[in-house]
Amino acid sequence: MDIKSLKVKEIIARGYINPSKLPGYDYVINPYVGCPHSCMYCYAEFMKHFSNHDEPWGTFTDVKVRSYAVKPVPLQGASVFLSSVTDCYNPLEEKYHITRKLLEQLRYSGAKITILTKSALVLRDIDIFKTIQDLTVGFSMNTDNDAFRREIEPGAASVLERLHALKTLKENGIKTWVHVSPVFPVLTDWKALVEMIMPYADSLSFENLKLRAASLVRVLLYITQKYPDLKPLYHQIYNENDMTYWRTLRKEILAFCNKYKLAAAVYFKEKEEN
Numbered sequence: 001m002d003i004k005s006l007k008v009k010e011i012i013a014r015g016y017i018n019p020s021k022l023p024g025y026d027y028v029i030n031p032y033v034g035c036p037h038s039c040m041y042c043y044a045e046f047m048k049h050f051s052n053h054d055e056p057w058g059t060f061t062d063v064k065v066r067s068y069a070v071k072p073v074p075l076q077g078a079s080v081f082l083s084s085v086t087d088c089y090n091p092l093e094e095k096y097h098i099t100r101k102l103l104e105q106l107r108y109s110g111a112k113i114t115i116l117t118k119s120a121l122v123l124r125d126i127d128i129f130k131t132i133q134d135l136t137v138g139f140s141m142n143t144d145n146d147a148f149r150r151e152i153e154p155g156a157a158s159v160l161e162r163l164h165a166l167k168t169l170k171e172n173g174i175k176t177w178v179h180v181s182p183v184f185p186v187l188t189d190w191k192a193l194v195e196m197i198m199p200y201a202d203s204l205s206f207e208n209l210k211l212r213a214a215s216l217v218r219v220l221l222y223i224t225q226k227y228p229d230l231k232p233l234y235h236q237i238y239n240e241n242d243m244t245y246w247r248t249l250r251k252e253i254l255a256f257c258n259k260y261k262l263a264a265a266v267y268f269k270e271k272e273e274n
Ligand code: SF4
Pocket: 035, 036, 037, 038, 039, 041, 042, 043, 044, 045, 084, 085, 086, 087, 118
């Protein structure tokens, strides 16, 4: 979405740090409500129901400019993730610096901090990253093909911008990670992507494309119009709940990563397990 057309509202948060339901993380911080990246498959769209917005998801973002006074959370040894339902380095961060200010407060907390973004703006904060003892900065990437990226993640950084940012972080001694997500059946050339990022990523994880509600309709329509040959496969996975494709792919990915001695985890949640 064009950032100039985005409906932006400054709000007061009920605290920035919330308990996390994500496996492996104690707390999560989302400095923004909403996200201008407008990913076709967005997983965070459910947040609309909790944010008193009638507008379509992707057309608004609330900025948590400050927070009500809340009881401090002891963070020594805790794992903290930024961000789960927004991108903490979305274009509004360039103006508001909310993520930066939070990291300035967190850096001596003793927390283990993990950042995941699709934005090269993250490079702005390398000076702070260098002062945090336990920090990993990751990029979500799911393709090496920028034409495909433009269609599914129109507001996010290009493939080359993310690659360059990943490389710069690595060169600055920051621990890096690439979350290969979401893996689109057939359309994600994950081998080409891994070969491209391999020199710069300290670890990898893989997550499959999961679709529900509006994102299911959007993505299946896109496949029907743009890749009609793939319609039967997507129908098999997303309408018939047949997970054979993911089971096979999980084995292929693990075998490939073992071959190249890459630290990798595969989080292919299968629908029947949800
Ligand atoms: S970056 Fe994340 S939160 Fe933002 S639109 Fe994309 S999937 Fe949704």
